[in-house]
Amino acid sequence: AAVEKQFDEFRHRLEESGSLRDRIRAVATEIESTTRIMHSSLLLIHQSRPIPEVLEKAKTQIDVLKQLFSQLGEIVRESPGQYYRYHGDWRTEAQQVVSLFGFMHWLETGDLIIHTEVEEKLGLNASEFGLDVEDYLIGICFMSNELPRYVVNQVTAGDYDCPRKVLKFLTDLHASFRLLNLRNDFLRKKFDGMKYDLRRVEEVYYDVKIRGLASNGDPKGDQTIQET
Amino acid sequence: AAVEKQFDEFRHRLEESGSLRDRIRAVATEIESTTRIMHSSLLLIHQSRPIPEVLEKAKTQIDVLKQLFSQLGEIVRESPGQYYRYHGDWRTEAQQVVSLFGFMHWLETGDLIIHTEVEEKLGLNASEFGLDVEDYLIGICFMSNELPRYVVNQVTAGDYDCPRKVLKFLTDLHASFRLLNLRNDFLRKKFDGMKYDLRRVEEVYYDVKIRGLASNGDPKGDQTIQET
Amino acid sequence: AAVEKQFDEFRHRLEESGSLRDRIRAVATEIESTTRIMHSSLLLIHQSRPIPEVLEKAKTQIDVLKQLFSQLGEIVRESPGQYYRYHGDWRTEAQQVVSLFGFMHWLETGDLIIHTEVEEKLGLNASEFGLDVEDYLIGICFMSNELPRYVVNQVTAGDYDCPRKVLKFLTDLHASFRLLNLRNDFLRKKFDGMKYDLRRVEEVYYDVKIRGLASNGDPKGDQTIQET
């Protein structure tokens, strides 16, 4: 009977955590679908729509995401100290959010969004329900993958100053990543991909440069990216 | 005796469905072989043969396919309400047919072939024996995979207007697909692949544009993609 | 516009079939969990609990299952003629139900449950939403796998007549299956496994017989298996 009682309790607790997981998955699915909409809006940037217009449309989803992450946090807090038990169920979605926020932030400011800024935008509180550092870093790698495409399409549309700015940004970002000792194979693989993004942007910059299309032939020490 | 009778009947039914499946497989194999011939003819497009000539040759197989699908329909209708029981046995072939018809239609008209047009060409009747929507969509994804190669070879052969047209088509197609809420399945994976086709075509358009090879010759400020 | 309209409709249809599948999976999960409870009750048979008591407990789940299959039928009927499109989503569960019903039926009557009896118990109607024949047969194979263990434990508990009865039953069942022309598939593999069940029961019967423990007590010249 003691045995039976213990296992009854186990079943109960596992059912509880199972239903918790179901609720987490349901929210994660909504996050996923919201990021798809956001991504869809941002894609118009490749068709040379004006940045403010594109951003405005994408930003309408931020509140939705904030709301969803607040739900997620509440669910996860029901089971204190078990953040990482369920982490696998929403981390892909969180990485995608980082990637989109990072891209929008860069479009607006020319800077890298930092870890705490993402937490802030999502209304997260690191001490209770924060954003995992590796997820942040992976999301930034995903953002980097979008940049070559952006540069190519901007040049096609006649914006010849874009390669220089992106190149500066990506060079800095790449150098920053090199400070990390990566172990995690997935993150390392993503970081390897960033090298190719950097190369591609350099090539475009070169194409523009040799044709005398770049507005300012001297990329050295230029800090004017933020000025845009 | 009830048991014996039951197993007698089972044997009968299993033999029936087994032979039905054999017949379906036989027709599917012929469809496969016909699409190979058709594909083979279409491949000449990459060697810059004139479109009408290439299409004409490929079209000779349409009637063969129509005939084969009519056979398929008859077999499947023998077993009413069980279309999806045997669906797995011919769906790869159906997707290939969609892909080829879609490519030919685009070459001829510049438009996307729609679902009912494929059914029509194959003499199918949706209410009895139609084309599954997912098969149609997967076939369209396969068609998209052919486009980057086509663009590359057209530019090599001196047709510098092709990238712009293909890019317009593919951008629209991609946007249409984004409207669908795809589950995490095979179709989703194929659609995710379409992104790479799009990116490659953008790159070719960029190459042509920056070298002033695009029809309007002016690499600056061209907004003609949107205007179309 | 034709394209747009088409994709609108596709989205609609894909969402419909996606949500149908979700609902089917939800019911299938409940069926699975109910069969687990049933199975768990039936396991007590190996601890020599009296058959009526064990069966009574297990039977309390039959109505739950009937109810769930009725839900399943309703969902599937929403999409007429597409039974086999979604079949893969509940067939494992259906096989498990057959296995359990078959075992209970045998414990009660000594006979094989037949296909229509399972349908009846589940309230299914073959013309609308029936039990697939292959699922029935696979379920019966699963049931056969339980018998050697049952025989061993019954003998240990002092029931020396059990091996003879099970052997008779299993020999007949095996012979019935041999009448079917099975393809080289999952069912064939399961059926090939039945041979080992048969062999094990023969060995147990041998052990009992050679020690004169079989009901008629006389290890010599007993031909009663054949006489039944």
Added chain:
Amino acid sequence: AAVEKQFDEFRHRLEESGSLRDRIRAVATEIESTTRIMHSSLLLIHQSRPIPEVLEKAKTQIDVLKQLFSQLGEIVRESPGQYYRYHGDWRTEAQQVVSLFGFMHWLETGDLIIHTEVEEKLGLNASEFGLDVEDYLIGICFMSNELPRYVVNQVTAGDYDCPRKVLKFLTDLHASFRLLNLRNDFLRKKFDGMKYDLRRVEEVYYDVKIRGLASNGDPKGDQTIQET
């Protein structure tokens, strides 16, 4: 043109050998289905049906097999010197035939069927289209796997002399196989399995002996196995 001509010829030859293989597979499938029927008849031996009756029924298939092997031979002879090119397509079936013929022969005569006897029964001619020696040996191993089951069921049915006879036969067979230098391959693995058959038969003989059930009734000092 030389290239083209070459490929024309290749296509021709590949089609030929493809269709040959299809025809071989078709005959092999029929052989497989005939051996299933034969095996099904022979299974009654485990239910203590009289040997002559069982054999008679099984023998009705011999002519069918002979006929099928004659077809096989004709097909294979179309492509002289390529027996082993297609060998893999029918060898499992041939091994099964050897196993069944061997078992029947042993039931009738108590002796091992020899290689040429199988060829003869199948109407094969070693110089043109014979039975591969390894297939013969593997088939004999399969036959040995049936013997423990046969002995167990015979003893259950009261035939206490059977274990002694089978043990004698299997000991001899095992000793004969030991004379071969087997490579580490499939045959070796099958032969290693024969050891278990032998051990099981020894155990049954022991059971019968120690209980004084063996024909001479005296469990002490009996050396009759060697005397036979």
Added chain:
Amino acid sequence: AAVEKQFDEFRHRLEESGSLRDRIRAVATEIESTTRIMHSSLLLIHQSRPIPEVLEKAKTQIDVLKQLFSQLGEIVRESPGQYYRYHGDWRTEAQQVVSLFGFMHWLETGDLIIHTEVEEKLGLNASEFGLDVEDYLIGICFMSNELPRYVVNQVTAGDYDCPRKVLKFLTDLHASFRLLNLRNDFLRKKFDGMKYDLRRVEEVYYDVKIRGLASNGDPKGDQTIQET
């Protein structure tokens, strides 16, 4: 005694075929090791060493191979009509030989080596001990896999005419293969891979062409691929 005699004979035959196989494997291992040396020499082509020098070094192995294939032929002829029994033991090596000879021949002449030319170089006699057609075709596919890498490295070394020539060759080769009706087997899979080689070479040709690096220097309207 008949049994004993039979097993004596079996032992003899199994030992014979076992030792034959051992000897074949020994020669095949030497062939493998010779082709490795040859391959290793050919790899220098990617470092832009002059073709004649590279070929000369590789050719020193041809006589070794001829010698080894003559040994192989002698061994196989000991067992007439059983070419295909042992075929699996050397076919991978033969395919590799075809691949290397094909690449060398193409480097020298720009043409495809044909089946009989390979046989000739190896001193094979189709009527006694020839080269299997499928092995020839698979070997040619392997050769095709080497070409994209070669083209890339040649362009880097400044040979801008290479892509055009390779593209012409590969397009023809691919077209020839399409004439074959391949079964769904290993060869089919290898051939499907050739498509990717072709696509990669097209891309390299595109890169060269669009920059006006191709020999005729004029990126516009060049149709010279077709003219050859």
Added chain:
Amino acid sequence: AAVEKQFDEFRHRLEESGSLRDRIRAVATEIESTTRIMHSSLLLIHQSRPIPEVLEKAKTQIDVLKQLFSQLGEIVRESPGQYYRYHGDWRTEAQQVVSLFGFMHWLETGDLIIHTEVEEKLGLNASEFGLDVEDYLIGICFMSNELPRYVVNQVTAGDYDCPRKVLKFLTDLHASFRLLNLRNDFLRKKFDGMKYDLRRVEEVYYDVKIRGLASNGDPKGDQTIQET
């Protein structure tokens, strides 16, 4: 050139170790074939041939084995400090030797052969080329697997004292093995098998005992095994 030189040397050394391995494998194959002959002779023990006669025949192979192990030792000593590099190539054979020697030793003396005794019989010198302890232990487990069969056949042949002696021995051996802390999964699995051997021997002992066939009803403290 330094690189080249290093790799030349590597190739040389690897070829050396490759040929060393070949020679080891050749000797191991001969050991294997000698143990098969030895095993074959020992198998006659199951047919109740007198122990001295059986042993005498088996012992003729000891010198052959000693000779082969001396060759093995010489080869391995060519490459000092690399015993365990090649160990995997002969360990199965060494285990088999231990098993056979252990069985023979037990038949002769009733005692367990100890590790150093095996080394001695094989002329091994632990400091140079010894017998691995795990191989010894695994070999002893293999020996234990033979004992139930031996007991069964001895009783069948009328030797009713055998079960008691074997039981005593196996009980001791099992208790000794329990002193080990096993990690190696293979050895542990083999040791698990010994439990079943022990059980089987007990069962036979019991069978003999309850029928009053055992010569001496009291198995306690009996040290008379050596007296035989």
Added chain:
Amino acid sequence: PRSITTEAVTPSSSMKDSFSKYAEYLNQFNDKRERVVKASRDITINSKKVIFQVHRISKNNKDEVLEKAEKDLSTVKDQHIARLVNELQGTDFWKLRRAYSPGIQEYVEAATLCKFCTAGTLLNLDEINAMLLPLSDPSSEPLQINILDYILGLADLTGELMRLAIGRISDGELEYAEKICRFVREIYRELTLVAPKMDDSSDMKTKMDVMLQSVMKIENACFSVHVRGSEYIPLIGSDDASYTLLGVPDFE
């Protein structure tokens, strides 16, 4: 000569600051993971030794053998689990679970085996966790074994109990074996309902299959003793009714 590329190989200082924080975090975290893996390996190897010690029991030496096993088991706890607790102090236990789970499972296996042999009952998760409490610093949340690792360890326990049962039958302790059989059956039955709800149930599915094999091995062994024992009375006709096959009157 000019160069086209940027010279900015050093990132802007704010970005650099953020990234040195990330770098420090990753370095420390990976080092901790390594230490946890090592503690887990030590727990595994020493728990295995305890299990072997338990398998050394026979009819007459139960007390001493089990006493030693229990002593060794508490050494595992005090030395190696304590190290683990120390490392994990203050981190989310789930984040490094994959690094220490194997050791914990093996410890559960050893602890429940000891308990069954001494008391004949199942050591509850709460009981194990209560024993771990003193290892933790009272100020921070204590390390507690989670349900999943406990159940995974329990699944392996049944394999050890199978070995124990076969051994007990050999030693004549048939009733002991039957007791094990009932116990293992009960665990198996309870787990059938719990297993599918585990976080990663595919692993558990395999373990359930192995467990059923173990149950059946014990059942077959009991069956075999039973049918063999049945021959005793008719053949010898002894009046000593307690003379069963491998009677173990001295068990308990």
Added chain:
Amino acid sequence: PRSITTEAVTPSSSMKDSFSKYAEYLNQFNDKRERVVKASRDITINSKKVIFQVHRISKNNKDEVLEKAEKDLSTVKDQHIARLVNELQGTDFWKLRRAYSPGIQEYVEAATLCKFCTAGTLLNLDEINAMLLPLSDPSSEPLQINILDYILGLADLTGELMRLAIGRISDGELEYAEKICRFVREIYRELTLVAPKMDDSSDMKTKMDVMLQSVMKIENACFSVHVRGSEYIPLIGSDDASYTLLGVPDFE
């Protein structure tokens, strides 16, 4: 009541003696294996850190970056490999190879990478082994890395060199990248003849495939720079001949 089974739960004393020897041997050996595994893990993790340090080089900080890498590398040797050497003292190095091979391979990868970056040459096996000599007690046979582990480490080196080459191209050091390309090609070519002769060549076969991918990635990158660079002169017509695409006059 009588019992039929033997009571002899204690083995005969001579058998027991032999088995306690075997038991002691196995215990000690397994403990040693555990310690070796742990040392190997430490070697791996710290060698990986060295590799990351090397990847931090850029055009202007080569010396300082590589200096630190070399320093860290010798710490790995003096601290962790020394532990390994100490454990293995006097045992057959091959017996425990599987336990320490991963660490040694990673060390080879790190050491050869450093050497290539500082000297542009391949660090030979003999050179590595010479550096390990001082770690061993002169009285016993010194630990020497075997060919197999060296080659397996070298195979992984090409992956790191590929990453390095892509990075160098980004930094404008095209010649450096071409140098890597030649170096990796040479290693690949040499290994084609060596790989099939390895003790376990199936592992190596996979590594060879990956290596060819790496070679081709570098070649494709060089190709891409080359064709792009070709456009420069015709369009600008500059007389500055040294103005190549990503010219790196300051490399060497």
